[in-house]
Amino acid sequence: MYEFVSLGFADIDQILTIEEMVYSHPWSRGNFSDSLMNGYDVFGLRDSAQQIICYFLLMPVVDELHLLNFAVRKESQKQGYASAMLTFMGNYAKERGFVSILLEVRCSNYRAIEVYLQGGFHEIGRRKAYYPAGDDTREDAIVMRRIC
Numbered sequence: 001m002y003e004f005v006s007l008g009f010a011d012i013d014q015i016l017t018i019e020e021m022v023y024s025h026p027w028s029r030g031n032f033s034d035s036l037m038n039g040y041d042v043f044g045l046r047d048s049a050q051q052i053i054c055y056f057l058l059m060p061v062v063d064e065l066h067l068l069n070f071a072v073r074k075e076s077q078k079q080g081y082a083s084a085m086l087t088f089m090g091n092y093a094k095e096r097g098f099v100s101i102l103l104e105v106r107c108s109n110y111r112a113i114e115v116y117l118q119g120g121f122h123e124i125g126r127r128k129a130y131y132p133a134g135d136d137t138r139e140d141a142i143v144m145r146r147i148c
């Protein structure tokens, strides 16, 4: 049984280290501190040395939760942590009366798309040229939703 905890400003340094290892276009310190200042929830798991294993960030929009960030540190991937985050997120959303969870994911992020499909999300649309990509190009987002 995983024990998810709320993460805060003191955790941003550790989160940024993970961001830079796992994303081609990582979030900045400002992105995280703005999110925390806006009251968005950040949850994660720590190992026995208090190091962050994985985290996700949720923005409430009326009766829907928008999943804005979702990551597992490199050395802990493929061990079921993403699935554990989705299970915890689903229970959290249901207990608080949210009706759905929405997310965007890069078209090329097959691994994350598979994790989300396995976690009960399905594609509801695409946003053209939503993400910056390499060499001044842009990449489409797949929009996925899961009903709670």
Ligand SMILES: CC(C)(COP(=O)(O)OP(=O)(O)OC[C@H]1O[C@@H](n2cnc3c(N)ncnc32)[C@H](O)[C@@H]1OP(=O)(O)O)[C@@H](O)C(=O)NCCC(=O)NCCS
Residues within 6 Å of the ligand: 022, 023, 069, 070, 071, 072, 073, 076, 077, 078, 079, 080, 081, 082, 083, 084, 104, 105, 106, 109, 111, 112, 114, 115
């Ligand atoms: C996408 C991401 C979150 C997936 O995390 P993860 O912890 O590796 O995912 P899980 O372990 O829960 O499941 C993924 C795979 O591990 C497998 N798995 C699950 N439990 C496992 C276990 N106990 N032992 C071994 N493998 C396991 C799953 O079957 C799945 O296998 P697959 O590679 O054949 O598809 C991670 O790769 C990541 O952080 N990527 C960078 C950030 C990112 O792209 N986030 C999404 C933004 S939209």
